[in-house]
Amino acid sequence: MKKVTLKDIAAHFGVSISTVSKAINDSYEISNDLKLKIQAYAKEKHYKPNRLALNLLNKSTKTIGVVVPNILNYFFVQVLYGIEKVANESGYNIISCISNESSAKETKTLEFFDAGTVDGVIMSLAEESQNEDKHEALLDVINNDIPVVLFDRVSDNVQCDKVVVDDLEAGYKITKYLINIGCKNIAVVNPISSSSVGKLRLLGYKKALEEFGIPFDPKLIINLTIKDDLDLLMSFLLNYKTIEGIIGIDELIAVQVLQVVKARGYNVPNDISIIGFTNGQLSKYVTPSLTMVSQHGKYIGEQTARLLINRIKNPGLPYETKTVKTSLLVRDSTKKVE
Amino acid sequence: MKKVTLKDIAAHFGVSISTVSKAINDSYEISNDLKLKIQAYAKEKHYKPNRLALNLLNKSTKTIGVVVPNILNYFFVQVLYGIEKVANESGYNIISCISNESSAKETKTLEFFDAGTVDGVIMSLAEESQNEDKHEALLDVINNDIPVVLFDRVSDNVQCDKVVVDDLEAGYKITKYLINIGCKNIAVVNPISSSSVGKLRLLGYKKALEEFGIPFDPKLIINLTIKDDLDLLMSFLLNYKTIEGIIGIDELIAVQVLQVVKARGYNVPNDISIIGFTNGQLSKYVTPSLTMVSQHGKYIGEQTARLLINRIKNPGLPYETKTVKTSLLVRDSTKKVE
DNA sequence: TATCCTTAAGGGTAACTTTTTTCATAATTA
């Protein structure tokens, strides 16, 4: 059975379309008698106003488009949760798309959003496109007066609202923490070295070293891609020097580093302390449980959604950048303070 | 700058809207001269046809709506991947929504989809709504000639295409496996006891017991909700009898059971063997790594999407139910065969 | 009584944007 429209109902009763519309919307202009008949029929036929037509008419879709680079990353899942919560509270639906770290996919999605399908866009840049730092599709969207809020992976070359994590501060904080529990040589394993996030965390690491007068040694930094063999790179690292602390720049890599280190006979945390980023499920259940930096993903999502909805309602305000602080979740992969 | 429309361009050149439309679509009816001018202007102003208008015109959105109960479950993430892949290959976008196991949220989403926003729906039922087994909103969708494919958590009371996992077979298979490696008392920990999936897996378990002449003991079955204290329930279980094998009905519960069992001083797999469902990241990185049932989530997603797209193109075919077999991934949480 | 006003109950049309089909005008050709 095809979807029933106002037209169909109008034909059935031999009245005009506008009469049916008014009857269904309970207008005082229609007699009670006719109203009840039409409403009953509409209910029976499961009439539902066509959203496309309404959106076109109202020039508003009550929908927010979201682009995240990677759904296997717990942080982004948390952010998504926060966005959904706030969006739903405000009567917005969300369309979520995964860019899968691909610039091309991202562009495709943005073009879809730019064609009138959403009232606003929330996005975290794919590593690839953050690397290239060309954001034509994104700028098009902003240019067409569709509000955009970037979170986490942002670009200075895009003028819009932003919600960022204080990644430099976090990198600084955990490096200091490792130094304070007695780590001399601290390595960094970075699978997102070309994203702003990865860079800032490393910068914080360097800042802490400097503060303690420890020289920076590039050989302690492992930048890797999916293709690289972590086990091999780690073996080089562990043979190079005695390492007392390792920072994993995201959750999965921290867990994998833990695996490799354990497999090579080191004791965690007695020989080597490990700290990772993102407080997800993985780090909680591995043995020993990992000390992690929590970025409060859900809170970030909420803030992002609030910022966007506020901008949809009040265009013209100056752009804002909110910085969300991180917290350190100390568990069993770091030595206790001496 | 507001989005530019055909009307705006027409006004700028003092020609009609249809002329602009034809010029942009490179029609032979428009002189080369004018065509080039209009095309250049359209490009400059980043003209993009309004999708809402097109969708309304064509009565097709090239969009698929997806509803999953829980995005923290790796299985659903995998399925989503598979759906996205096939959908994109066929030129479809997807809108994914999380029902969060809530019947109300599910209904809200379905009503959104039922209002002309999508060409088809893919869904796995929320535990709550599978429990109540009332599917008004879903039936409305089907009744309005919008094709639906259910996967994993399905209902016999809804007539549509389906893709299911052979959960009974899987429950049977792993129970037999545990019996064969010497487990006498096998417990089941089930956090989704009211979903079809949870029930079928338990049924498979019972079938295996029966085959080996082992009496079914209800005290070995723990059905729990989020509110329940796993640690407490496990302590009752472990004090009740000597348990040699435990089946965790999903990945997270299997990992949590492992934690509790280890914390209580048991050796896995020497004292107790553990098998879980869903091959995600968690089970891979815990110690010992867990033996799991893989449901081939990505493949299920691909099949589901193919089925839906096929139905969109060919309505009227008889409904189909595809069953996907599982595989057992043996790792370190189960004793080796004696 | 004639005129005006009000009210009830609907009808009609514009608007949102796009494409397609049909129609009109001018210029060109036979």
Place this chain on the structure above:
DNA sequence: TAATTATGAAAAAAGTTACCCTTAAGGATA
């Protein structure tokens, strides 16, 4: 002159709502 071609305008269609219009009846006023 008649027929053809090129070029573009006009209208219809998709589904909905908001706004204005129409008709008839009844009451009020002078």
